[in-house]
Amino acid sequence: MNNKFTRIEIVMADVKEKIATVIYMPESRLPSIRAAAKDYGFSPSTVVEAYERLQTEGIIYSRPGAGFYVAETTAPLSLTDIAPKIDRVVDPLWVSRQSLEPPDGALKPGCGWLPADWLFEVGMRRGLRNVAKADASIISEYATPLGLLALRQLLTRRMAGLSINAEPSQIILTDSGTQAIDLIFRFLLTPGDTVVVDDPCYFNFRAQLLAHRVKVVGVPYTPNGPDVDAFAAILDEHKPRLYITNAAIHNPTGATLSPATAYRVLQLAQAAGLYIIEDDIFADFEVKPAARLAALDGLSRVFYIGSFSKTLSASLRCGYIAAPIEWVGSLVDLKIATGFGGSQLAAAVVFSALTDSGYRKHMNDIHTRLASARTHTLPRLAKLGIVPWLLPQAGMFLWCRLPENNNATELANRCLSKGVVLAPGNVFSQSDNAEKFMRFNVAQMSHSKIFEVLAQSMT
Amino acid sequence: MNNKFTRIEIVMADVKEKIATVIYMPESRLPSIRAAAKDYGFSPSTVVEAYERLQTEGIIYSRPGAGFYVAETTAPLSLTDIAPKIDRVVDPLWVSRQSLEPPDGALKPGCGWLPADWLFEVGMRRGLRNVAKADASIISEYATPLGLLALRQLLTRRMAGLSINAEPSQIILTDSGTQAIDLIFRFLLTPGDTVVVDDPCYFNFRAQLLAHRVKVVGVPYTPNGPDVDAFAAILDEHKPRLYITNAAIHNPTGATLSPATAYRVLQLAQAAGLYIIEDDIFADFEVKPAARLAALDGLSRVFYIGSFSKTLSASLRCGYIAAPIEWVGSLVDLKIATGFGGSQLAAAVVFSALTDSGYRKHMNDIHTRLASARTHTLPRLAKLGIVPWLLPQAGMFLWCRLPENNNATELANRCLSKGVVLAPGNVFSQSDNAEKFMRFNVAQMSHSKIFEVLAQSMT
CATH class of the missing domain: 1.10.10.10 (Winged helix-like DNA-binding domain superfamily/Winged helix DNA-binding domain)
Structure with missing residues (x-):
């Protein structure tokens, strides 16, 4: 730009x-x-x-x-001043702003979540009614510093299913997945530090890093994970403190990390003294589990985080960190200093919903619906000359290349004026090299108007 | 020390x-x-x-x-490394740690909240049941960037009752009062800045400021607010960026700000370009409203914050900022970058509880119970030679001087080993000059064992 x-x-x-x-x-x-x-x-x-x-x-x-x-x-x-050279439309908060407060009646194929009526509404309502009858301590008291034990024990069992060995005593509940990341950023980073992100990566990683006044370097992302040679060169040249990436299903590409790439990344990180945040917010969308850095590493330099906003409800805020055991005390001090407690009520509702007998069926239905939505969306995009960079195994995202002569930022602006919120490539790209790309959310694309507006707005 | x-x-x-x-x-x-x-x-x-x-x-x-x-x-x-010269027992997080995860069966006259069975449990249960029947958007969707409009409108009306003029469009809902403060700290402060706190002040202000890597200067607190001459001298000498203080009922002293002090503080702040955070978390405990900086200032350099954890429930996390209008956009960007959304569910339960027909009676009962607890506690402390620095008009705190030869930190340590969690003076004191003081919470002092353990442990 x-x-x-x-x-x-x-x-x-x-x-x-x-x-x-x-x-x-x-x-x-x-x-x-x-x-x-x-x-x-x-x-x-x-x-x-x-x-x-x-x-x-x-x-x-x-x-x-x-x-x-x-x-x-x-x-x-x-945050916009810190990134003055970024055109307003591709500032990393652009998609969040448009998606969280869209124009009336706007369609949101650019947003990063499922439609409300796909989420586990019945389980959430049941959870709220259950918690309305819970002990007074759940209703009224501050949580313990780590948070509700029953939920941490459940998370230990869920992580064990992914070969991640985390004791309840090293799991810290937080107010959201984003807040989990933020606590770790505060803990590890000093202004002026360097952090590596995938290029492309989830745009809010970039917005959040701006708020921490650090330098950000992008490593090119391949269908198997970060480009390992480029990663090695970045560690050599920039001596970064931290690498943040997605587990399971990469946002925005839908790619998954291969075991060989995971192993190499960890080896390089260990040699360079680099810490890693592995954000597994899409874990429950996986059909076939991919490699996890946290599983290989045994939570020694990997901080593993997740939340429930993509599967249960985005309205109830609850996330977690599985942290290297020696850092738990300091992270909890920071959590108390900057947010005091966590919400026992939120944790109790999450616990109820996750242990609800309907949850497994709910997620199976989501997998089926997403596969079907993907199958319906791909040919409709193909007709417009919009083709995916890869065919994801799971999840809601398609990272697509636009036909020649189309610029994603300009297209997103034109479509916004016609009531369609898109996610243009450069919001995800640290190097601003994704102006030919667009992230689509297949769960938000059942409406024909989206394709009509795209067709009208492309050149 | x-x-x-x-x-x-x-x-x-x-x-x-x-x-x-x-x-x-x-x-x-x-x-x-x-x-x-x-x-x-x-x-x-x-x-x-x-x-x-x-x-x-x-x-x-x-x-x-x-x-x-x-x-x-x-x-x-x-945070403990940053404050290495502070003895572990008076590190500002000490009371939080002991109070949030006390030894089994411990009594907590040092904690900063009401017993669970004093809170608005019936209203919270009703609120949870109401919200279990709410629209799908409340159950499942991300909140808008500012948060639930109905609650912001209610807050506008409540603030109007204190002569604070805040439009719903300048009210930002947050995950807690502490998070509200944290957002403003992040927004205004750069590492190395100087911040003024009251001496004594709420200990978590000190812990939170440590996390922001700023210099902290304490201004002596008088029964009418900060010592205005000392405040003027600090502005001259240290050129601070921000002053953070309590509204309504000062923590830990229970003092209230006089109109004359409020006026002088604002005049000095204006001349020096100083911002102010006024934390009004104890607003609903007031019997007779005190002066508010935010009311005088018209929200031009004062950020006014509050939450519901002291009155409704500490388990549900929800706070708010009423901000100078020109800073709302940037604060919301930071809120999204560092926490993504807020909890609509939490805001909806708070709205339900605050508008519950039983809420006013609940708070009236709390006023009566606190006055009675104060009346019972004072003579029991007096028998031990423990006397209040002032008699608060309202609230749960008594800031008390210990008899000669007693050190609050040592006393707190001895009582902790006997199952009583106290709040020793120096956790509140930036200058470490409150070793003769102790904060007591009258709502947590009905148990005779507290006075027995105090009597045994004093010298």
Whole structure:
């Protein structure tokens, strides 16, 4: 997208990003005009103009004869300011904003969840009625620091089914899967650290990392997991602290991690002292279990997280972390300091729904419905020249290439004005190289209008 | 507490704290032995020994002939490491840990909430049953970015009763009051910023600020609010970014803010460009409303927050922010990035309980029970020579001075071993000057054993 920006704007954006990520500390001196011009490969007059505009914005100031300095009082944290070089439409929060508060009557093939009437509504209603009769301590009291024991014990048994060995004492319940990730980010990351994400990856990883003021590097994603050679090169060059990825079904591609890739990634991580977050939020969508980093690693450098928002309900917030045992105490301290307790009520409703005799049938039905939706959606997209990058074994996503001459961001903007919320490729791409791609959610694509609007809006 | 530590330990703790708060960046050079010795007022050999021990711990390293440098890979964030000079027993998370997971059968006069059977259990059960019958969208879907409109509208009306003018569009629902504060901290604070707290203040403000790697300065608290002259001096000297305080009933003292103090604090804040968080979690405990900073200020530099964990249930997590209108968009971006949605179910249960015809009577009963508990507790404490710093108009807390020769931390430790969880003064005190004070919760003090254990354990 950079070609839309002038050289002056590039320098301004770079300085703003370095201030936001505390690479340039408050009151520190900026590189001299001459040094900056050399670094950027632009003329000194470009840098002068950029610095002067930054001064007008109050972001830096000059000391006569001594150069330019970062202003002491920086503005409050704005995620869009931190990523000023990202066009508003492909800022990583764009899809969330449009999907969480769509225009009236909008269709949402770009959103990342099932329609409400696919979720386990009957089990949730039963769970709420059960919990309405629970002990007073469940109704009224703060949870224990780790959270409801019965649910942690159930999670231990569920993880055992994926060969992940986690004791209830190393499972921490959180307010959501996103909050689980956030706690680990806070625990492991210092502003200025580097984090590796898949390219493409779930867009909210990118938004969340912006909030932590860290540098983000993307590793190209293949149908078997991250490109291992590129991964090795990134560890060498950038010395990242953390790698965050999906387990089971990769978002947005629908790919699954192969055992060989999992093994290599772990070997490299171990040699480099890298931590890993494995986000298994789509575990229950799998038909045939894929390799898990957490299973191979034995939870020594992998933090394994999940939630229930994609299968039970997105309205009830509950997630969890299975953490290396030595970090549990510090993570719980952080959880208390930043959120105090967790919700016993939410945990109790989740426990009730997961142990409901109807849950297994519910998920089997979801698998069947998703397979059917995929079968119906693919030919309808193919007619428009939109083809999947791979055929996923499971899950709701299709990561598709658009026909020549179509730009996903522009298409998403045109479709939004016609009441269709799409998920354009670059919201998922750290390198902004997915402008030919679009993520579709087959569970949200039964309506013919979606294909009509796409057809009208493509070039 | 510092006199317990050697000079070497003081230097080590100071360096660790500066690394943790990113005052010393990774790979930056430490002050020379000579300069450090001068700064600390210790001998160069003390600094040498401290630096060498830090090197053994892997926290810094030496470059021959070039001095000492901060190691690149810092350990994960540990709140207890950040505050190494604080004795474990008065670390600000101590009371939370003991209260949230007490020894079996322990009594908790130190905890900050009502007994479960005082809370609005009947209203909560009714709320859960109501919500079990709600629309599918409430049961299953993500909340809108701001959260359930009906609850925000109700909050607007409730705030209007306190002369706080907040539109539903500037109210953001959060997962808890603590999370509301955390979002604002993230939004406003950069590592290295300075924040003012009351001294004493709610201990979790201190724990939470540690997690944000900022400097914390305490302003002495008087029976009418913060000491205004000290506040002015702190603004001058430390140029803080933010002041966080309680509204209505101050925790731990039970004091209330006078209109004159509120006015002066706001005037000073305005002149200094200081933001304020006013935490009104005890609003519904008030019998006679006190001055609110948010009411005077019109939500221009005050962020007003609250929750329902002290009145309805601590098990259901739901809080809110009433924010200056220009910051709502950025706060919502941060909320989505770091927690994705909020819980519609929780908001719907809270709405049901707050609008339950029994809620007003429930709170009236609580006022009566607390007044009665206060009346019964005061003479029992007085017999032990424990006297309140002031007589609160409302609420559950008594901030009490212990008789001569008693140290609150030591007393809390001795009582813990006998099954009584106390809240010793220094967990609340940024300056560690409250070792003669103890916070008692009158609602948790009906049991005679508490007074017996206190009597046995005092000197």
